Amino acid sequence: MNETDKLTDVQMLFLEAIGADKVSGRQLREQLAKLGWRKSAPVFYQFAARLEDEKLIKGWYEQRTIAGQPVRERFYMLTAHGKQALVKTLHFYEERLRNNAGFLGGTPGYAM
Amino acid sequence: MQCKLNWFLHALGAWANSPWVLVICAAVIAATAWWLGSRGRRQACWVWLTDEHFYKCFGFLGLLWPQLERRRVWPEVMEEAKIVYLERLEQARLYRGGQLPKWWVALANIRFLLQMAFLVVEMSRAIYRCNGPGDCISQAAPVSADCELTRPISGALPWSGLWIPLSLNHEPNWRRWT
Numbered sequence: 001m002n003e004t005d006k007l008t009d010v011q012m013l014f015l016e017a018i019g020a021d022k023v024s025g026r027q028l029r030e031q032l033a034k035l036g037w038r039k040s041a042p043v044f045y046q047f048a049a050r051l052e053d054e055k056l057i058k059g060w061y062e063q064r065t066i067a068g069q070p071v072r073e074r075f076y077m078l079t080a081h082g083k084q085a086l087v088k089t090l091h092f093y094e095e096r097l098r099n100n101a102g103f104l105g106g107t108p109g110y111a112m
Numbered sequence: 113m114q115c116k117l118n119w120f121l122h123a124l125g126a127w128a129n130s131p132w133v134l135v136i137c138a139a140v141i142a143a144t145a146w147w148l149g150s151r152g153r154r155q156a157c158w159v160w161l162t163d164e165h166f167y168k169c170f171g172f173l174g175l176l177w178p179q180l181e182r183r184r185v186w187p188e189v190m191e192e193a194k195i196v197y198l199e200r201l202e203q204a205r206l207y208r209g210g211q212l213p214k215w216w217v218a219l220a221n222i223r224f225l226l227q228m229a230f231l232v233v234e235m236s237r238a239i240y241r242c243n244g245p246g247d248c249i250s251q252a253a254p255v256s257a258d259c260e261l262t263r264p265i266s267g268a269l270p271w272s273g274l275w276i277p278l279s280l281n282h283e284p285n286w287r288r289w290t
Contacts, residue, residue: 025188025192026192026195026196040230040231040234040238041188041189041192041193041231041234042185042186042189042231042234042235042237042238043234043237043238045184045185045188045189045192045238046185046235046238047238048188049184049185049188061191064195066195066198066199066202067198067199067201067202067205069165069194069198071191071194071195071198072191073191073192073195074188074191074192
């Protein structure tokens with residue numbers, strides 16, 4: 001596996017939280033908070049922008065009207081490259097779990 | 113009599129010696145003078161504070177960080193804050209069944225103002241810090257040990273997030289950190 005293909009835990013969590021369908025930034029932030037990554041909106045959108053730079057996710061605005069006022073809501077979706085990176089990373093860690101040499105004192109193939 | 117007043121004199125001396133008390137006193141005096149001095153200005157302030165389009169005044173804050181992140185973070189943050197503000201207004205209107213009282217809008221706007229202040233500081237921190245190992249991925253700045261640092265650059269203190277953009281002008285190698 002290429003070094004740059006591996007995702008960090010937060011990146012994995014982010015891509016996993018997006019899931020298969022499109023999701024709004026606000027919903028995604030709430031979802032991530034439930035999963036334990038509670039961050040303010042600027043940190044969240046900054047992080048999303050960096051993932052967009054890497055073409056792991058796709059972001060766009062959708063127009064809505066609330067209280068008679070037009071607002072633009074940001075939506076996100078996984079790209080094919082993002083899905084591939086997520087699956088590759090999961091496989092990488094799965095392989096590590098299955099084939100480890102018992103470095104934590106247990107037998108190889110321990111369950112956490 | 114003198115002994116009886118000692119506690120009072122000590123307390124007075126202690127208060128008068130602390131500069132923050134002087135600053136607060138000066139602020140209270142200035143605010144009172146301002147309040148009593150101009151009815152028109154006060155009314156203008158009240159009109160501004162009770163405006164239901166109050167949230168539209170904060171887009172300019174994104175200009176504080178124009179080049180470094182290509183202005184992307186602030187519009188997204190602002191749109192979310194706007195949605196939350198407008199939804200809250202709409203819910204309150206539905207609950208009350210009509211027009212909202214001015215004091216309610218004023219409170220909502222003060223809350224929005226405080227939230228904007230918080231978001232500005234948070235955005236500054238988000239741009240100039242990495243959130244964790246490998247979070248600063250990009251072609252220009254590959255994942256490296258540098259990105260694992262969670263302290264701000266240029267030796268700035270955590271609370272001085274707003275000053276970091278200014279000091280960045282003198283940081284020749286800032287791209288390495290983003």
